Amino acid sequence: MTQLVWNGLFVGSFYALVALGYSMVYGIIKLLNFAHGDLYMLGAFVGFAILGAVGGVSPSMALPLLLVVLLATMVVTGLAGVALERIAYRPLRRAPRLSLLITAVGASFALEYGMRAVAGADPQVYPVRLGGTAMEVLGARLTLQQLVLMGVAVVLMIALNLLVTRTREGRAMRAIALDPRTSALMGINVNSVISRTFFVGSALAGAAGVMAGAYYGKIDFMMGFLIGLKAFTAAVIGGIGNIPGTMLGGLLLGLLESFGTYWLGGEWRDVFAFGVLILFLTVRPTGLLGERVTERV
Amino acid sequence: MSLLSVEDLRLSFGGLAAIDGLSFSVDEAEIVSVIGPNGAGKTSAFNCVTGFYRPTSGRITLRDKNLLGLRPSAVAGLGVARTFQNLRLFGELSVLDNVRAGSHLWLRQSVLDALLHTPRYRRSERECTEQAHHWLDFVGLRGDRYGAARNLPYGEQRRTEIARALARRPDLLLLDEPAAGLNHGEKEEMLDLIRRIQGLGVAIVLIEHDMGLVMEVSERVVVLNFGKEIADGRPEDVRENPAVIEAYLGSDAHA
Amino acid sequence: MSTTKVRRLGTDKPPTRASRLMRNKWAGTAGLLIALLAPFVDATPYALSIMTSAAIAVMLAAGLNIVVGYCGLLDLGYVAFFAVGAYTSGVLATRFDLPLLATVPIVIVVTVIAGIIIGAPTLRLRSDYLAIVTLGFGEIIRITANNLDVTGGPSGIYGIPHLVENKVLFYYVTVVVVSLAVLGAARLGRSRLGRAWRFVREDEDAAEAMGVHTYRVKLAAYIAGAVWGGLAGVLFASQLSAISPGSFTFLQSALVLMAVVLGGMGSMPGVVIGAVVISLLPEVLRGLADYRFLLFGILLIIVMLLRPQGLWPARSKEVS
Numbered sequence: 001m002t003q004l005v006w007n008g009l010f011v012g013s014f015y016a017l018v019a020l021g022y023s024m025v026y027g028i029i030k031l032l033n034f035a036h037g038d039l040y041m042l043g044a045f046v047g048f049a050i051l052g053a054v055g056g057v058s059p060s061m062a063l064p065l066l067l068v069v070l071l072a073t074m075v076v077t078g079l080a081g082v083a084l085e086r087i088a089y090r091p092l093r094r095a096p097r098l099s100l101l102i103t104a105v106g107a108s109f110a111l112e113y114g115m116r117a118v119a120g121a122d123p124q125v126y127p128v129r130l131g132g133t134a135m136e137v138l139g140a141r142l143t144l145q146q147l148v149l150m151g152v153a154v155v156l157m158i159a160l161n162l163l164v165t166r167t168r169e170g171r172a173m174r175a176i177a178l179d180p181r182t183s184a185l186m187g188i189n190v191n192s193v194i195s196r197t198f199f200v201g202s203a204l205a206g207a208a209g210v211m212a213g214a215y216y217g218k219i220d221f222m223m224g225f226l227i228g229l230k231a232f233t234a235a236v237i238g239g240i241g242n243i244p245g246t247m248l249g250g251l252l253l254g255l256l257e258s259f260g261t262y263w264l265g266g267e268w269r270d271v272f273a274f275g276v277l278i279l280f281l282t283v284r285p286t287g288l289l290g291e292r293v294t295e296r297v
Numbered sequence: 298m299s300l301l302s303v304e305d306l307r308l309s310f311g312g313l314a315a316i317d318g319l320s321f322s323v324d325e326a327e328i329v330s331v332i333g334p335n336g337a338g339k340t341s342a343f344n345c346v347t348g349f350y351r352p353t354s355g356r357i358t359l360r361d362k363n364l365l366g367l368r369p370s371a372v373a374g375l376g377v378a379r380t381f382q383n384l385r386l387f388g389e390l391s392v393l394d395n396v397r398a399g400s401h402l403w404l405r406q407s408v409l410d411a412l413l414h415t416p417r418y419r420r421s422e423r424e425c426t427e428q429a430h431h432w433l434d435f436v437g438l439r440g441d442r443y444g445a446a447r448n449l450p451y452g453e454q455r456r457t458e459i460a461r462a463l464a465r466r467p468d469l470l471l472l473d474e475p476a477a478g479l480n481h482g483e484k485e486e487m488l489d490l491i492r493r494i495q496g497l498g499v500a501i502v503l504i505e506h507d508m509g510l511v512m513e514v515s516e517r518v519v520v521l522n523f524g525k526e527i528a529d530g531r532p533e534d535v536r537e538n539p540a541v542i543e544a545y546l547g548s549d550a551h552a
Numbered sequence: 553m554s555t556t557k558v559r560r561l562g563t564d565k566p567p568t569r570a571s572r573l574m575r576n577k578w579a580g581t582a583g584l585l586i587a588l589l590a591p592f593v594d595a596t597p598y599a600l601s602i603m604t605s606a607a608i609a610v611m612l613a614a615g616l617n618i619v620v621g622y623c624g625l626l627d628l629g630y631v632a633f634f635a636v637g638a639y640t641s642g643v644l645a646t647r648f649d650l651p652l653l654a655t656v657p658i659v660i661v662v663t664v665i666a667g668i669i670i671g672a673p674t675l676r677l678r679s680d681y682l683a684i685v686t687l688g689f690g691e692i693i694r695i696t697a698n699n700l701d702v703t704g705g706p707s708g709i710y711g712i713p714h715l716v717e718n719k720v721l722f723y724y725v726t727v728v729v730v731s732l733a734v735l736g737a738a739r740l741g742r743s744r745l746g747r748a749w750r751f752v753r754e755d756e757d758a759a760e761a762m763g764v765h766t767y768r769v770k771l772a773a774y775i776a777g778a779v780w781g782g783l784a785g786v787l788f789a790s791q792l793s794a795i796s797p798g799s800f801t802f803l804q805s806a807l808v809l810m811a812v813v814l815g816g817m818g819s820m821p822g823v824v825i826g827a828v829v830i831s832l833l834p835e836v837l838r839g840l841a842d843y844r845f846l847l848f849g850i851l852l853i854i855v856m857l858l859r860p861q862g863l864w865p866a867r868s869k870e871v872s
Contacts, residue, residue, distance in 0.1 A: 347761060349760075369761055394750070402762075418743070
């Protein structure tokens, strides 16, 4: 039981991290960045490449090295996100929503199969593997590495929340979310704030990618597809566009999956998760913490 | 019995009262204007009547049939048509297709008719096109009917939107600022058009900022301010009403 | 209101666009002729299987065009209906020894139900939510087929009887069915319902205000798309006589979408061309097999940026 809770929270923190980027971008420009999951994949591969370039490391140094790689990767995926927005999304910001979504699907495809062309179709084995010794806490088996990864996730989420709620930058983001045109009139450089939002969101996804690579040990070019869907689910559960809600949604989805797998068997895990998504969208499309919005005619 | 009756309508967005106890009625083939400063709740009232907003409380009936809680298409089905403040044409579709939208509920053709191109399909399509031409003639559209609606000049788009609403063959037509953005000559034509629509036996509720047009065409004027109704009467009476003057000009006491 | 005699102001004459109408008719006939004559050029089993697959792709694209092109609803899990059709006819034919043709009515019923189950909860949502939810549904269907015993699990169903044994004959049957499907979809597009779909695509609120029950109309588009996809699935099952979950991945949905977008959303001739191009491209670009999907992804972006109306756009200009 505690084990299920622990597993759920652990996986959930990954979901939350990826979901945050989804949610932030959606909150600000109302775009479902379909390629977001693929930035997670990109993060895993960038981390893989950096670690490969560094060469062998002693196990004791693995964790600090990983943290450095994590930061470097975040910068790379962040910039990739910025480039993606600049090239594929910005020219279409005033186009029908359908065009934008289709472009996003195209971007996702391009990232996935671009990576396949570069790194091959076979899964890659991460050079640094965080196995670690397990310990018993309240009847659940968990490892120090799991704790560290979760700690990193939590720190990143707290930092993000501070950024959005306490800083000038965050205020600009929230202003654009409410009304981009008025924000522009008030002297906010809308384009650069959107760019920075993409940077932050994509960096978080990249961080999650490295962490997933280090934890699960194997990465492949399609690894972002499923997590993209899951992250969207998490964002919807919590209330898309709402940052604390999205974090909550990620953890909740992790827990739901953990218990769902236990009851129904692993092969039904994804069906269960998407079932939850559809249920939520039907019953409470604004999510747990999202506010109800009346659209103006 | 009046055609449309709105009683004690209230609407709030998250605690903010947009409409605060509005009551008015419209008789058959009557022209009633709803005026008031920006943000007074005029368009919100339209949205309540046509089913786009769900009011917090109140009663809205059309010939004693309840409109409250119906979806907009059902309200349209009962004989209410509307135009939008910011033109809402189907931009990529042809002007004719736009007006054909008004005939949607009148067409009698099934999916099978359409798949097999039965005589019934051909007849209903022909009628629909004739109707569309008829209403475009009625509103006096000069521009290209076969091209995309978004290519029409602004004034012509306004006419097209009205033609589309008329093709619905409504008993009640809600016009949301039909003269906004029109030049003087076009306004004169709009005035004439509104009278001719009334001549068809259609009642009209008009939201309009152009006081000249309002005073000229309306039989009754309802004045809203901050969601509250401050006057309801004949144009000449409303014009003299101190509360209305205050709402529009501000009073010395507050200045 | 009686229909008065039409007196046109302004443009007295409808534009002489008869030639464009003819172009469409001719294009359709020409396309059909090419399809019918193709086996005379090359009737090797390999060529026939490619051509049959292309025809089935055309049918899928025509169905998705109803949903995406006409109605403006992005469905990223369209392959789900293809799978439902293929599996329904496959399971019925192998378990109950039914001839494949006899499964068709049941397939229609099942796909309509599937369309309602998937569409009813999701079509109330914002359009972008719909995209992801349909993607989720696509995955649900595939995973379910993978997990259930009745669908044969990961290895799927084999030994499905052919609709007709002869490969050439089957190709012709496919071409006829697909042509009817394309014609049917195009005719629906020009009807009261088809106009309502476009009203919804252009402006849902304005459509509602004109009395279009937008939810029902969207559901109708979804169901029509489902039936088209399901029937394509029957053809697919008959062609391969074996189906497995691997044939119904997101990649398939994306390819059909690609065909629709490339050809021109809402334009039947465009979509047919798009589907043929997408299904024949791998044959032409053999050497680029690894880069094919990368190319598709980039192409999707480029098309949206530079020519969102597609190769053969639907026109708003009307012929009288």
